Amino acid sequence: MAKVLVLYYSCTGNTRQMAEAVAEGAKQAGAEVAVCDVESCALEQLLEYDAIIAGSPTYYGIVAGALKEFFDRSVKYHTKLEGKVGGAFSSGGGMGGGSETTVLSILQMMLVHGMIVQGKSKGNHYGAVSVKAPDENVIQECRQLGERVAKLAAKLFG
Ligand SMILES: Cc1cc2nc3c(=O)[nH]c(=O)nc-3n(C[C@H](O)[C@H](O)[C@H](O)COP(=O)(O)O)c2cc1C
Numbered sequence: 001m002a003k004v005l006v007l008y009y010s011c012t013g014n015t016r017q018m019a020e021a022v023a024e025g026a027k028q029a030g031a032e033v034a035v036c037d038v039e040s041c042a043l044e045q046l047l048e049y050d051a052i053i054a055g056s057p058t059y060y061g062i063v064a065g066a067l068k069e070f071f072d073r074s075v076k077y078h079t080k081l082e083g084k085v086g087g088a089f090s091s092g093g094g095m096g097g098g099s100e101t102t103v104l105s106i107l108q109m110m111l112v113h114g115m116i117v118q119g120k121s122k123g124n125h126y127g128a129v130s131v132k133a134p135d136e137n138v139i140q141e142c143r144q145l146g147e148r149v150a151k152l153a154a155k156l157f158g
Contacts, residue, residue, distance in 0.1 A: 002153035005049035009066040014091035025146025051085035051153040061098030062105040086110035087149040089128040099129035
């Protein structure tokens with residue numbers, strides 16, 4: 001059974017709602033899942049999971065400082081996350097407000113760790129994005145993100 005960590009920062013709750021839907025999807029795919037608010041998540045958790053799906057509000061078109069700071073501290077485990085599966089999601093304030101670039105900024109950090117990222121040919125290509133609180137379509141995208149990451153991790157790690 002693959003182990004999936006859903007890591008998020010959320011100030012007003014929108015990204016947290018997305019994190020819960022991502023976790024649901026991963027659980028439905030048979031993974032063991034933990035959901036962790038970055039402000040109370042121990043850095044060592046990164047080592048314990050086959051896959052890490054990280055979410056942030058869109059702040060100035062990139063990842064919020066709290067999640068960036070967590071990733072900065074993850075340099076302690078540089079090379080140790082190599083080959084794990086990654087995924088990302090973001091809530092922004094408006095259409096075209098930079099949620100996709102925020103997702104890409106999270107994926108960039110994961111790629112520097114040597115993690116594996118799968119794109120998506122239909123729907124949200126880079127990761128799940130929302131305008132403010134997730135509506136039902138976004139919830140579906142989040143569930144699919146969790147499911148796809150969990151399935152890939154199960155293929156790689158059984
Ligand atoms: C400091 C700050 C910067 C923000 N920058 C952007 C931005 O560049 N683009 C955007 O669409 N929304 C921006 N927003 C709005 C948030 O991304 C949006 O309200 C989001 O849904 C908040 O997610 P949360 O409820 O998980 O905290 C910003 C909000 C704050 C507080």
